[in-house]
Amino acid sequence: MAVPLFDTVTPLRPLRAAIEARIAEVMARGVFILGPEVAAFEHEFAAYLGVRHVVGVGNGTDAITIALRALGIRPGDEVVVPSLTFYATAEAAATAGATPVFCDVDPATRNITPDTVRAVLTSRTKAIVAVDLFGCPAPVPELRELGLPVLEDAAQAAGASLGGRRAGALGDAATFSFYPSKNLGALGDGGAIATDDDDVAELARTLRFHGSRDKSTFVEIGYNSRLDEIQAAVLRLFLVELDGWAAGRRAAACGYAEQGLGTYCGLPAVPADAEPAWHLYVVTHPEADAVLAGLAERGVRARGYYRTPVHRQPAMASFAARATELPATDELARTNIALPMSPVLSSDQVREVVAAAAAATGQR
Ligand SMILES: Cc1ncc(COP(=O)(O)O)c(C=O)c1O
Structure with a gap:
């Protein structure tokens, strides 16, 4: 009997009727982008994580780019990232205009540490991206003691915790991917930014919609990166699981x-x-x-x-x-x-x- 690496089918089997009902509700409503499902999911995921804000975006890569910009990263700033991660972690920093600077990991936990980060800090370092690699939380509270904003890339860590706090609630902001094989996987692409900081959340919300809050005045060069209503509707179901x-x-x-x-x-x-x-x-x-x-x-x-x-x-x-x-x-x-x-x-x-x-x- 072959044993698969992932199983994205069996866990969803008991939810099939509920999934179809949620999708039917969205279709009946006819609102597919930035509607009540996304708002409800953002609210429910924020409550689950124990943070003030969640902002749904198109995928986990955009979530990192948008979160770094919302944390104030500007072109030319250095952002420390691990090299032992999915490529998107560093790519997203570069897309935000930053220079990714690679640091090593602890051989036992496979995560970055204050020591491995300290080894690559310069006067231009403006943020640290800590990946909760393979679903094990990075030592984010210790990393924050270095005095720089820490973005927690929790793409692989939904459902994990550290010191009684949820992965995704550990940094100045955190990002998630809802890629289908992830711990909290959608039925397509999706992502989110979580933060306690009102200003970071507000700027992330603006950046995900072309740099506009009201759809008529554009105050930033932003992105078109939204979590869609169907994904949010099913993610609300999956969050309970x-x-x-x-x-x-x-x-x-x-x-x-x-x-x-x-x-x-x-x-x-x-x-x-x-x-x-x-x-x-x-x-x-x-x-x-x-x-x-x-x-x-x-x-x-x-x-x-x-x-x-x-x-x-x-x-x-x-x-x-x-x-x-x-x-x-x-x-x-x-x-x-x-x-x-x-x-x-x-x-x-x-x-x-x-x-x-x-x-x-x-x-x-
Ligand atoms: C650690 C890490 N960061 C970022 C991403 C990017 O997420 P997405 O594929 O949703 O863009 C992934 C997964 O794909 C990941 O594993």
């Missing part, structure tokens, strides 16, 4: 550890006060690609993520010139293996993956 889904992901992660996966691969370290939401369950092995081949032979769909980290991507060449050495990033990029993870990964599937990992690493 999010904690249960995150618990399912945590149970699968516990199962992996209990079944002895750590005998065969390096397991992710979890900070004492963190409750990750395991968007991806990523282990390490010195011969990761050979192990991946062994897993594939046994029907386990696993994958190496960010094999070419962002600072080594061709489009980042001019920004990466300053990136000296990022040894932990390079090592993790080479050795990581994302194993199957979903809210509904069964204990049988967990056992099957661990058995396949045992066999695939056995001879190595």
